[in-house]
Amino acid sequence: MNDQIFVEKSKTEFEPTIIAFLCNWCSYTGADLAGTSRMKYEPHVRVIRVMCSGRVEPAFVLKAFAEGADGVLICGCHPGDCHYHSGNYKTLRRYHLLTKYLEQMGIQKDRFQLSWVSASEGRLFADVVNTMTHVLRKLGPSPIRENIRNLA
Amino acid sequence: MGTENKPKLKVAIYWASACGGCCVSVLDVHEKLLDVIALADIVFWPIAIDVKYKNVETMPDRSIDVCLFNGAIRNSENVEMAKMLRQKAKVLVAYGSCAHLGGIPGLANLKTKEEVFRRVYEESESTANSDKIRPQTHIKVPEGSLELPEFYNDVRSLRQVVPVDYFLPGCPPQTERFVEVFLAIAKGETLPPPGSIVGACDKAQCESCSRTRTENKSVKSFHRPWQIKDDGVSCFLEQGVVCMGPATRGGCGNRCIQGNFPCTGCYGPTAESPDPGAGMMSAIATIMDASDPVEVEKMVNQVHDPAGTFYRYSVPSSILRRALR
Numbered sequence: 001m002n003d004q005i006f007v008e009k010s011k012t013e014f015e016p017t018i019i020a021f022l023c024n025w026c027s028y029t030g031a032d033l034a035g036t037s038r039m040k041y042e043p044h045v046r047v048i049r050v051m052c053s054g055r056v057e058p059a060f061v062l063k064a065f066a067e068g069a070d071g072v073l074i075c076g077c078h079p080g081d082c083h084y085h086s087g088n089y090k091t092l093r094r095y096h097l098l099t100k101y102l103e104q105m106g107i108q109k110d111r112f113q114l115s116w117v118s119a120s121e122g123r124l125f126a127d128v129v130n131t132m133t134h135v136l137r138k139l140g141p142s143p144i145r146e147n148i149r150n151l152a
Numbered sequence: 153m154g155t156e157n158k159p160k161l162k163v164a165i166y167w168a169s170a171c172g173g174c175c176v177s178v179l180d181v182h183e184k185l186l187d188v189i190a191l192a193d194i195v196f197w198p199i200a201i202d203v204k205y206k207n208v209e210t211m212p213d214r215s216i217d218v219c220l221f222n223g224a225i226r227n228s229e230n231v232e233m234a235k236m237l238r239q240k241a242k243v244l245v246a247y248g249s250c251a252h253l254g255g256i257p258g259l260a261n262l263k264t265k266e267e268v269f270r271r272v273y274e275e276s277e278s279t280a281n282s283d284k285i286r287p288q289t290h291i292k293v294p295e296g297s298l299e300l301p302e303f304y305n306d307v308r309s310l311r312q313v314v315p316v317d318y319f320l321p322g323c324p325p326q327t328e329r330f331v332e333v334f335l336a337i338a339k340g341e342t343l344p345p346p347g348s349i350v351g352a353c354d355k356a357q358c359e360s361c362s363r364t365r366t367e368n369k370s371v372k373s374f375h376r377p378w379q380i381k382d383d384g385v386s387c388f389l390e391q392g393v394v395c396m397g398p399a400t401r402g403g404c405g406n407r408c409i410q411g412n413f414p415c416t417g418c419y420g421p422t423a424e425s426p427d428p429g430a431g432m433m434s435a436i437a438t439i440m441d442a443s444d445p446v447e448v449e450k451m452v453n454q455v456h457d458p459a460g461t462f463y464r465y466s467v468p469s470s471i472l473r474r475a476l477r
Contacts, residue, residue, distance in 0.1 A: 059430035062471040079443065092445065093437035096452040101433065104262065104459040106476030148473050151306045 016070035016136035018045045018129070021060065023053045025083040026118045027075035033122030041126035042133040045073070052076070054087025058098045061112065065102075068145040071111045071136045075125070078116040088116070110135050111142060161217040161338050164196035164208070165247075166237055168230035169257045169307070170223030174248040175199040177324035178220070184331050191338040192217075208236060216241040218337055220320075224250040224257040224468070225308040229301035238314040243337065245350075247330075249323040249418045251310040253428065254468030256323070258307045261467040261474035262459055265305040307468050317346045323418035323465060325351060326404050352403030354423040357415050360402045363387050369439040374454035377414060388414040389439060394461055399425065399432035418465050427471045429462030 022028040028049045034041060050056055053076025064072045074095065076088040095114040102112055115128045167175055175197070181188060195216060196203045219241035225231055238244055249255040260268055273279060273286050289302050310316050320333060329351030337343065344350060353359070365387035375392045382388075388395035388409070396417035397409070408415055421428040436455065442448045455461070463470050 057430060058433040059425075059427040059471065062427055062430060066471045086443075089443045090437055093440045093442065093448050093452070094433060096445075096448050097433050097437055097455065097458065100452055100455070101429070101458040101462070104457070104475065105472050143476055144472065147476055151308065151312075151473060 014137055014140055016044050016133060016139075016141070017068065018071045018073055018132060018136065019064040019069040020045045020047050020073040020075065020129070021050050021053065021056045022047055022117075023055075023076045023083075023088075024049055024051045026077035026081060026116075027053070027125065029119035030075070030117040030121045030125045033119065034126045035122075037122050039122060039126045041129050044133050044136075045129045052082065052084050052087035053091040054082075054084065056091060056094075058094060058101075061098060065107065065111070065142065065144045066148055068142070070139075070142040071113070071132055073128070073132060074114045075117045075128070076114075078118055081118065107142075107144065108139060110139060158340070161192040162195045162215065163192045164216045164219040164237060164241060165194065165199075166196065166219065166221050166223075166233060167198060168221065168223030168233060168251070168310075169226035170248070170250050171256070172199065173324045174220075174222035174250075177248075177322075177327050178330065180327040181331055188331075188334060191335075205233070205236075208240060211240050213239050214242050218243045218245065218334075220245050220247040221251050221310055221316075222247040222324075224254050225304075225310060225313050226257055226260075227301040227303045231313055232301075234310060234314045243317045244310075244314070245318045245320055245333075246310040246316045247320050248325055249321060249420065249465040251316075252319045252321045252469075253420050253466040254307055254309045255465050258309070258466065258468040259460060259464070261307050263475070264477045265303060267477075269303075306474055309468050312468065318344075319349045320351045321349060321401060321419045322352070322404055326407070328405075329403060349401070349420075349423075352401045352419055355402055356422050357397035357400045357402045357404075357406060357409070357419075361387070361397060361406055361409055363409065365390060370441040371439045372441050374451060374456075376456060382412055384412060389435075394436065394455065396432060396462070396464075398435045399428070399462075416464050417462070420466060420469075428466035429458070429470060432462045433458070 022031055031047060053074055056074050061072050074091060076091050077083065079088060082088040099109060099112055103109060113132055117125045165175060165178060194201060196208050219237045221237060221244060225234060246252045250257055269286055273281055274284055287300050289300055291298050320330065333351045364385055369390050371392050373392055374394060377393055380391060380393060393414050395414035397415040399421060400415055400417045401419040401422050404419055421431060425431045440451050442451050
Protein backbone atom coordinates (compact mmCIF):
# COMPACT_ATOMS: atom_id res chain seq x y z
CA MET A 1 0.00 0.00 0.00
CA ASN A 2 2.75 2.43 0.94
CA ASP A 3 4.83 1.67 -2.12
CA GLN A 4 1.70 2.28 -4.14
CA ILE A 5 1.43 5.82 -2.80
CA PHE A 6 5.01 6.31 -3.82
CA VAL A 7 4.39 5.20 -7.39
CA GLU A 8 1.16 7.18 -7.86
CA LYS A 9 2.88 10.50 -7.27
CA SER A 10 3.52 12.55 -10.40
CA LYS A 11 5.92 15.45 -10.88
CA THR A 12 3.16 18.03 -11.25
CA GLU A 13 1.46 17.05 -8.02
CA PHE A 14 1.56 19.38 -5.04
CA GLU A 15 4.26 18.38 -2.54
CA PRO A 16 3.22 19.17 1.02
CA THR A 17 5.51 20.30 3.83
CA ILE A 18 5.00 18.50 7.13
CA ILE A 19 6.56 19.74 10.35
CA ALA A 20 6.98 16.78 12.71
CA PHE A 21 7.78 17.14 16.39
CA LEU A 22 9.28 13.86 17.58
CA CYS A 23 10.02 12.99 21.17
CA ASN A 24 13.62 12.09 21.87
CA TRP A 25 13.02 8.79 23.62
CA CYS A 26 10.55 6.89 21.45
CA SER A 27 9.49 8.56 18.23
CA TYR A 28 12.78 10.10 17.14
CA THR A 29 14.44 6.75 17.72
CA GLY A 30 11.58 5.14 15.80
CA ALA A 31 12.17 7.52 12.88
CA ASP A 32 15.87 6.77 13.13
CA LEU A 33 15.10 3.06 12.92
CA ALA A 34 13.11 3.68 9.75
CA GLY A 35 16.23 5.34 8.33
CA THR A 36 18.80 2.77 9.47
CA SER A 37 16.49 0.00 8.21
CA ARG A 38 16.53 1.77 4.84
CA MET A 39 12.76 2.00 4.65
CA LYS A 40 11.49 4.19 1.86
CA TYR A 41 9.04 6.85 2.88
CA GLU A 42 7.83 10.21 1.64
CA PRO A 43 10.48 12.92 1.95
CA HIS A 44 8.17 15.80 2.88
CA VAL A 45 8.58 15.61 6.60
CA ARG A 46 10.82 18.12 8.44
CA VAL A 47 11.70 16.61 11.78
CA ILE A 48 12.17 18.68 14.94
CA ARG A 49 13.42 16.66 17.89
CA VAL A 50 12.04 17.60 21.30
CA MET A 51 12.84 15.96 24.62
CA CYS A 52 9.18 15.02 25.15
CA SER A 53 6.01 15.40 23.10
CA GLY A 54 4.79 17.32 26.18
CA ARG A 55 7.37 19.99 25.29
CA VAL A 56 5.37 20.92 22.20
CA GLU A 57 3.56 24.10 23.14
CA PRO A 58 0.41 24.93 21.18
CA ALA A 59 2.27 28.05 20.00
CA PHE A 60 4.83 25.84 18.19
CA VAL A 61 2.05 24.27 16.15
CA LEU A 62 0.42 27.64 15.40
CA LYS A 63 3.76 29.11 14.36
CA ALA A 64 4.45 26.16 12.05
CA PHE A 65 1.11 26.72 10.30
CA ALA A 66 1.60 30.49 10.16
CA GLU A 67 5.00 30.05 8.49
CA GLY A 68 3.70 27.78 5.77
CA ALA A 69 3.49 24.18 7.02
CA ASP A 70 0.78 22.22 5.19
CA GLY A 71 0.54 19.79 8.07
CA VAL A 72 1.87 19.38 11.60
CA LEU A 73 2.58 15.98 13.14
CA ILE A 74 3.35 15.29 16.79
CA CYS A 75 4.73 11.87 17.73
CA GLY A 76 5.35 10.67 21.25
CA CYS A 77 5.70 7.53 23.38
CA HIS A 78 2.67 5.27 23.70
CA PRO A 79 0.43 5.98 26.70
CA GLY A 80 2.10 4.58 29.80
CA ASP A 81 5.57 4.66 28.20
CA CYS A 82 6.49 8.33 28.66
CA HIS A 83 10.08 8.80 29.78
CA TYR A 84 8.84 11.63 32.00
CA HIS A 85 5.85 9.68 33.30
CA SER A 86 2.95 11.77 31.95
CA GLY A 87 4.16 14.19 29.25
CA ASN A 88 2.34 12.33 26.49
CA TYR A 89 -0.99 12.55 28.36
CA LYS A 90 -0.60 16.33 28.46
CA THR A 91 0.12 16.20 24.74
CA LEU A 92 -3.06 14.20 24.15
CA ARG A 93 -5.20 16.76 25.99
CA ARG A 94 -3.52 19.69 24.28
CA TYR A 95 -3.96 18.01 20.93
CA HIS A 96 -7.73 17.72 21.34
CA LEU A 97 -8.07 21.26 22.68
CA LEU A 98 -5.89 22.72 19.94
CA THR A 99 -7.78 20.74 17.28
CA LYS A 100 -11.04 22.28 18.48
CA TYR A 101 -9.51 25.77 18.23
CA LEU A 102 -7.98 25.07 14.79
CA GLU A 103 -11.37 23.92 13.50
CA GLN A 104 -12.92 27.20 14.71
CA MET A 105 -10.19 29.00 12.76
CA GLY A 106 -11.19 27.09 9.62
CA ILE A 107 -8.17 24.77 9.53
CA GLN A 108 -9.01 21.19 8.48
CA LYS A 109 -8.63 18.56 11.17
CA ASP A 110 -6.47 16.37 8.89
CA ARG A 111 -3.71 18.97 8.80
CA PHE A 112 -2.87 18.31 12.44
CA GLN A 113 -2.11 14.80 13.68
CA LEU A 114 -0.93 13.03 16.79
CA SER A 115 0.57 9.51 16.68
CA TRP A 116 2.23 7.27 19.22
CA VAL A 117 5.41 5.75 17.78
CA SER A 118 7.75 3.65 19.91
CA ALA A 119 11.49 3.22 19.36
CA SER A 120 10.91 -0.15 17.67
CA GLU A 121 8.20 1.09 15.30
CA GLY A 122 10.19 2.36 12.34
CA ARG A 123 7.66 0.86 9.96
CA LEU A 124 4.80 2.63 11.76
CA PHE A 125 6.59 5.99 11.50
CA ALA A 126 7.08 5.51 7.77
CA ASP A 127 3.40 4.58 7.42
CA VAL A 128 2.23 7.60 9.41
CA VAL A 129 4.30 9.94 7.25
CA ASN A 130 3.16 8.29 4.02
CA THR A 131 -0.50 8.40 4.97
CA MET A 132 -0.32 12.00 6.12
CA THR A 133 1.51 13.05 2.95
CA HIS A 134 -1.16 11.31 0.89
CA VAL A 135 -3.97 13.04 2.78
CA LEU A 136 -2.28 16.45 2.51
CA ARG A 137 -1.72 16.04 -1.22
CA LYS A 138 -5.45 15.63 -1.60
CA LEU A 139 -6.17 18.64 0.65
CA GLY A 140 -3.76 20.83 -1.30
CA PRO A 141 -1.57 23.67 -0.04
CA SER A 142 -2.45 25.25 3.30
CA PRO A 143 -3.90 28.74 2.79
CA ILE A 144 -2.89 29.95 6.27
CA ARG A 145 0.30 31.83 5.41
CA GLU A 146 -1.28 33.62 2.44
CA ASN A 147 -4.30 34.45 4.60
CA ILE A 148 -2.03 36.18 7.13
CA ARG A 149 -0.08 38.02 4.41
CA ASN A 150 -3.18 39.38 2.74
CA LEU A 151 -4.76 40.97 5.81
CA ALA A 152 -6.11 44.47 5.31
CA MET B 153 10.69 67.32 40.24
CA GLY B 154 9.11 70.74 39.79
CA THR B 155 6.51 71.22 37.10
CA GLU B 156 5.73 74.93 37.65
CA ASN B 157 7.95 76.32 34.89
CA LYS B 158 7.24 73.68 32.31
CA PRO B 159 4.82 74.45 29.49
CA LYS B 160 1.63 72.42 29.73
CA LEU B 161 1.57 69.08 27.96
CA LYS B 162 -0.59 68.86 24.87
CA VAL B 163 -2.72 65.73 25.03
CA ALA B 164 -4.96 64.12 22.45
CA ILE B 165 -7.37 61.26 23.12
CA TYR B 166 -8.90 59.47 20.17
CA TRP B 167 -11.28 56.56 19.69
CA ALA B 168 -11.12 54.35 16.63
CA SER B 169 -13.20 51.16 16.60
CA ALA B 170 -14.14 51.32 20.28
CA CYS B 171 -17.12 51.23 22.59
CA GLY B 172 -16.33 54.48 24.44
CA GLY B 173 -15.39 52.71 27.66
CA CYS B 174 -11.75 53.76 27.37
CA CYS B 175 -12.72 57.43 27.16
CA VAL B 176 -14.96 56.94 30.18
CA SER B 177 -12.05 55.32 32.05
CA VAL B 178 -10.14 58.57 31.50
CA LEU B 179 -13.08 60.51 32.96
CA ASP B 180 -13.01 58.12 35.93
CA VAL B 181 -10.00 59.99 37.29
CA HIS B 182 -12.66 62.00 39.17
CA GLU B 183 -11.06 64.70 41.32
CA LYS B 184 -7.60 63.72 40.00
CA LEU B 185 -8.79 65.38 36.79
CA LEU B 186 -7.67 68.64 38.40
CA ASP B 187 -4.10 67.29 38.63
CA VAL B 188 -4.30 66.23 35.01
CA ILE B 189 -5.68 69.59 33.85
CA ALA B 190 -2.99 71.42 35.84
CA LEU B 191 -0.36 69.60 33.80
CA ALA B 192 -2.03 69.24 30.44
CA ASP B 193 -4.12 70.90 27.78
CA ILE B 194 -6.43 68.54 25.95
CA VAL B 195 -6.19 69.55 22.30
CA PHE B 196 -8.32 66.80 20.75
CA TRP B 197 -10.90 64.47 22.32
CA PRO B 198 -13.96 63.71 20.19
CA ILE B 199 -16.07 62.44 23.12
CA ALA B 200 -15.61 65.65 25.13
CA ILE B 201 -14.49 68.62 23.05
CA ASP B 202 -15.41 69.92 19.63
CA VAL B 203 -12.20 69.82 17.64
CA LYS B 204 -12.57 68.64 14.04
CA TYR B 205 -10.29 66.31 12.11
CA LYS B 206 -9.30 69.25 9.90
CA ASN B 207 -8.09 71.15 12.98
CA VAL B 208 -5.84 68.22 13.86
CA GLU B 209 -4.58 68.14 10.29
CA THR B 210 -3.37 71.75 10.57
CA MET B 211 -1.42 71.11 13.79
CA PRO B 212 2.37 70.98 13.21
CA ASP B 213 4.00 67.53 13.22
CA ARG B 214 5.02 66.28 16.68
CA SER B 215 3.15 69.17 18.31
CA ILE B 216 0.98 66.84 20.45
CA ASP B 217 3.02 65.54 23.40
CA VAL B 218 0.95 62.46 24.16
CA CYS B 219 -1.82 60.79 22.20
CA LEU B 220 -3.90 58.13 23.91
CA PHE B 221 -5.31 56.07 21.08
CA ASN B 222 -8.08 53.65 21.97
CA GLY B 223 -10.01 51.32 19.70
CA ALA B 224 -9.08 48.80 17.04
CA ILE B 225 -8.44 49.49 13.35
CA ARG B 226 -11.60 48.43 11.53
CA ASN B 227 -12.09 50.87 8.64
CA SER B 228 -10.28 53.41 6.47
CA GLU B 229 -11.17 56.29 8.82
CA ASN B 230 -9.37 54.49 11.67
CA VAL B 231 -6.27 54.04 9.51
CA GLU B 232 -6.31 57.68 8.38
CA MET B 233 -6.56 58.92 11.98
CA ALA B 234 -3.92 56.49 13.25
CA LYS B 235 -1.48 57.76 10.63
CA MET B 236 -2.37 61.40 11.25
CA LEU B 237 -2.03 61.13 15.02
CA ARG B 238 1.23 59.18 14.71
CA GLN B 239 2.59 62.11 12.70
CA LYS B 240 1.28 64.80 15.06
CA ALA B 241 2.17 63.09 18.35
CA LYS B 242 5.55 62.68 20.01
CA VAL B 243 4.34 59.75 22.11
CA LEU B 244 1.62 57.47 20.81
CA VAL B 245 0.02 55.22 23.44
CA ALA B 246 -2.16 52.26 22.47
CA TYR B 247 -4.75 52.69 25.22
CA GLY B 248 -6.90 49.70 26.12
CA SER B 249 -7.32 46.17 24.80
CA CYS B 250 -8.62 47.14 21.33
CA ALA B 251 -5.66 49.34 20.41
CA HIS B 252 -3.29 46.95 22.20
CA LEU B 253 -4.43 43.58 20.79
CA GLY B 254 -7.54 44.14 18.67
CA GLY B 255 -9.99 43.75 21.54
CA ILE B 256 -13.63 42.76 21.33
CA PRO B 257 -14.02 44.19 17.78
CA GLY B 258 -11.18 41.81 16.86
CA LEU B 259 -13.53 38.86 17.40
CA ALA B 260 -14.98 39.85 14.01
CA ASN B 261 -11.86 38.23 12.55
CA LEU B 262 -13.64 34.92 13.16
CA LYS B 263 -16.09 36.07 10.45
CA THR B 264 -15.82 37.89 7.13
CA LYS B 265 -17.00 41.37 6.20
CA GLU B 266 -19.80 39.78 4.18
CA GLU B 267 -20.99 37.75 7.19
CA VAL B 268 -20.84 40.81 9.45
CA PHE B 269 -22.82 42.95 6.98
CA ARG B 270 -25.40 40.24 6.37
CA ARG B 271 -25.98 39.86 10.11
CA VAL B 272 -26.09 43.57 10.86
CA TYR B 273 -28.00 44.91 7.86
CA GLU B 274 -30.30 41.94 7.14
CA GLU B 275 -30.66 39.30 9.82
CA SER B 276 -30.41 40.89 13.24
CA GLU B 277 -33.65 40.83 15.23
CA SER B 278 -33.83 44.62 15.45
CA THR B 279 -33.12 45.32 11.78
CA ALA B 280 -35.91 46.55 9.48
CA ASN B 281 -34.25 46.86 6.09
CA SER B 282 -36.44 45.16 3.51
CA ASP B 283 -34.46 46.67 0.61
CA LYS B 284 -31.27 45.17 2.08
CA ILE B 285 -29.49 48.49 1.80
CA ARG B 286 -25.85 48.39 2.85
CA PRO B 287 -23.42 51.26 3.41
CA GLN B 288 -21.52 52.30 0.30
CA THR B 289 -18.19 54.11 0.23
CA HIS B 290 -19.45 56.49 -2.49
CA ILE B 291 -22.96 57.60 -3.29
CA LYS B 292 -24.34 60.31 -5.54
CA VAL B 293 -27.25 62.36 -4.22
CA PRO B 294 -28.86 65.44 -5.84
CA GLU B 295 -26.71 67.70 -3.66
CA GLY B 296 -23.45 66.06 -4.74
CA SER B 297 -21.49 62.94 -3.90
CA LEU B 298 -21.03 61.54 -0.40
CA GLU B 299 -18.33 59.34 1.03
CA LEU B 300 -18.22 56.86 3.89
CA PRO B 301 -15.11 55.13 5.24
CA GLU B 302 -14.39 51.70 3.80
CA PHE B 303 -15.17 48.81 6.17
CA TYR B 304 -12.30 46.31 5.97
CA ASN B 305 -12.57 42.55 6.00
CA ASP B 306 -10.03 42.29 8.84
CA VAL B 307 -9.61 44.01 12.19
CA ARG B 308 -6.10 45.07 13.22
CA SER B 309 -4.49 46.39 16.35
CA LEU B 310 -2.86 49.84 16.34
CA ARG B 311 0.66 48.39 16.20
CA GLN B 312 -0.25 46.53 13.01
CA VAL B 313 -0.85 49.89 11.27
CA VAL B 314 1.60 52.43 12.77
CA PRO B 315 4.56 52.26 15.20
CA VAL B 316 3.40 52.54 18.81
CA ASP B 317 5.48 53.89 21.73
CA TYR B 318 3.63 52.40 24.69
CA PHE B 319 0.84 49.95 25.37
CA LEU B 320 -1.53 50.49 28.27
CA PRO B 321 -3.64 47.31 28.44
CA GLY B 322 -7.09 46.69 29.87
CA CYS B 323 -10.76 46.72 28.94
CA PRO B 324 -10.76 49.47 30.00
CA PRO B 325 -7.36 50.23 31.58
CA GLN B 326 -7.53 50.60 35.35
CA THR B 327 -7.83 54.37 35.87
CA GLU B 328 -5.20 54.41 38.65
CA ARG B 329 -2.69 52.88 36.23
CA PHE B 330 -3.51 55.55 33.65
CA VAL B 331 -2.96 58.34 36.21
CA GLU B 332 0.40 56.84 37.25
CA VAL B 333 1.57 56.59 33.65
CA PHE B 334 0.26 60.02 32.77
CA LEU B 335 1.90 61.73 35.73
CA ALA B 336 5.18 59.95 34.94
CA ILE B 337 5.12 61.37 31.41
CA ALA B 338 4.00 64.82 32.61
CA LYS B 339 6.70 65.10 35.27
CA GLY B 340 9.35 64.10 32.77
CA GLU B 341 10.33 60.94 34.63
CA THR B 342 12.55 58.46 32.84
CA LEU B 343 10.30 56.42 30.61
CA PRO B 344 10.72 52.74 29.71
CA PRO B 345 12.03 51.97 26.21
CA PRO B 346 9.53 52.49 23.36
CA GLY B 347 7.43 49.41 22.68
CA SER B 348 7.00 48.68 26.39
CA ILE B 349 3.81 47.68 28.12
CA VAL B 350 3.08 50.24 30.83
CA GLY B 351 0.58 50.26 33.68
CA ALA B 352 0.63 46.46 34.06
CA CYS B 353 2.79 43.74 35.62
CA ASP B 354 4.94 41.22 33.75
CA LYS B 355 3.58 38.38 35.86
CA ALA B 356 0.24 36.59 35.65
CA GLN B 357 -2.98 37.45 37.47
CA CYS B 358 -2.58 34.36 39.68
CA GLU B 359 0.43 36.00 41.38
CA SER B 360 -1.84 38.56 43.01
CA CYS B 361 -5.07 36.53 43.20
CA SER B 362 -6.61 36.32 46.65
CA ARG B 363 -8.43 33.02 46.07
CA THR B 364 -6.97 29.87 47.63
CA ARG B 365 -5.32 27.38 45.35
CA THR B 366 -3.52 24.07 45.54
CA GLU B 367 -0.23 23.32 43.85
CA ASN B 368 -1.32 20.40 41.67
CA LYS B 369 -4.65 21.24 40.18
CA SER B 370 -6.81 18.47 38.81
CA VAL B 371 -10.18 19.13 37.22
CA LYS B 372 -12.75 16.46 36.35
CA SER B 373 -15.14 18.60 34.31
CA PHE B 374 -15.47 22.16 33.01
CA HIS B 375 -18.44 24.44 33.57
CA ARG B 376 -19.63 27.83 32.39
CA PRO B 377 -19.78 30.33 35.29
CA TRP B 378 -23.60 30.07 35.57
CA GLN B 379 -23.52 26.29 35.81
CA ILE B 380 -21.90 26.10 39.24
CA LYS B 381 -22.37 27.68 42.63
CA ASP B 382 -19.09 29.52 43.18
CA ASP B 383 -17.83 29.02 46.74
CA GLY B 384 -16.33 32.52 46.62
CA VAL B 385 -13.02 31.33 48.05
CA SER B 386 -11.22 28.73 45.94
CA CYS B 387 -9.51 29.14 42.58
CA PHE B 388 -11.97 29.28 39.67
CA LEU B 389 -9.97 26.77 37.65
CA GLU B 390 -10.08 24.29 40.51
CA GLN B 391 -13.85 24.64 40.47
CA GLY B 392 -13.79 23.79 36.76
CA VAL B 393 -14.50 27.31 35.50
CA VAL B 394 -12.18 28.60 32.79
CA CYS B 395 -10.34 31.60 34.25
CA MET B 396 -7.76 33.32 32.03
CA GLY B 397 -5.65 34.28 35.06
CA PRO B 398 -2.65 31.99 34.40
CA ALA B 399 -2.16 33.44 30.88
CA THR B 400 -3.03 37.08 31.62
CA ARG B 401 -0.92 39.96 32.90
CA GLY B 402 -1.70 41.30 36.34
CA GLY B 403 -2.12 44.99 37.04
CA CYS B 404 -5.88 45.39 37.07
CA GLY B 405 -6.14 44.52 40.76
CA ASN B 406 -8.00 41.30 39.85
CA ARG B 407 -11.12 43.37 39.29
CA CYS B 408 -13.31 40.62 37.87
CA ILE B 409 -12.20 37.99 40.37
CA GLN B 410 -12.89 40.45 43.20
CA GLY B 411 -16.39 40.61 41.77
CA ASN B 412 -16.60 36.79 41.78
CA PHE B 413 -16.25 36.49 38.03
CA PRO B 414 -13.36 34.61 36.35
CA CYS B 415 -10.71 36.60 34.50
CA THR B 416 -11.48 36.99 30.79
CA GLY B 417 -7.98 38.06 29.78
CA CYS B 418 -8.32 41.76 28.88
CA TYR B 419 -4.81 42.68 30.07
CA GLY B 420 -3.36 40.40 27.39
CA PRO B 421 -0.71 37.71 27.53
CA THR B 422 2.20 37.73 29.98
CA ALA B 423 5.59 39.04 28.90
CA GLU B 424 7.10 35.77 27.65
CA SER B 425 4.04 34.53 25.77
CA PRO B 426 4.32 34.24 21.97
CA ASP B 427 0.56 33.90 21.46
CA PRO B 428 -2.26 35.14 23.69
CA GLY B 429 -4.32 31.94 23.81
CA ALA B 430 -1.70 29.22 23.35
CA GLY B 431 -0.44 29.51 26.92
CA MET B 432 -3.96 29.10 28.23
CA MET B 433 -4.52 26.00 26.08
CA SER B 434 -1.38 24.53 27.65
CA ALA B 435 -2.54 25.41 31.15
CA ILE B 436 -6.03 23.96 30.66
CA ALA B 437 -4.60 20.73 29.21
CA THR B 438 -2.28 20.37 32.20
CA ILE B 439 -5.04 20.47 34.81
CA MET B 440 -7.48 18.12 33.05
CA ASP B 441 -7.95 14.91 34.99
CA ALA B 442 -8.41 12.62 31.98
CA SER B 443 -5.99 10.37 30.16
CA ASP B 444 -8.23 8.22 28.01
CA PRO B 445 -8.87 9.72 24.53
CA VAL B 446 -12.65 9.39 24.92
CA GLU B 447 -12.65 11.06 28.34
CA VAL B 448 -10.30 13.76 27.05
CA GLU B 449 -12.58 14.53 24.14
CA LYS B 450 -15.56 14.69 26.46
CA MET B 451 -13.78 17.22 28.67
CA VAL B 452 -12.57 19.26 25.70
CA ASN B 453 -16.16 19.47 24.51
CA GLN B 454 -17.02 21.09 27.83
CA VAL B 455 -14.60 23.92 27.04
CA HIS B 456 -16.99 26.27 25.33
CA ASP B 457 -15.76 28.28 22.32
CA PRO B 458 -11.93 28.10 22.68
CA ALA B 459 -11.29 30.83 20.07
CA GLY B 460 -13.69 33.24 21.74
CA THR B 461 -12.56 32.38 25.27
CA PHE B 462 -8.78 32.15 24.98
CA TYR B 463 -8.55 34.97 22.41
CA ARG B 464 -11.45 37.14 23.55
CA TYR B 465 -9.42 40.37 23.29
CA SER B 466 -6.65 39.26 20.99
CA VAL B 467 -7.69 37.47 17.77
CA PRO B 468 -5.92 40.06 15.52
CA SER B 469 -2.72 39.75 17.60
CA SER B 470 -2.73 35.96 17.71
CA ILE B 471 -0.34 33.95 15.56
CA LEU B 472 -3.13 33.03 13.12
CA ARG B 473 -4.68 36.55 13.21
CA ARG B 474 -7.99 35.57 11.64
CA ALA B 475 -10.08 32.54 10.76
CA LEU B 476 -9.78 31.13 7.26
CA ARG B 477 -12.83 31.82 5.12
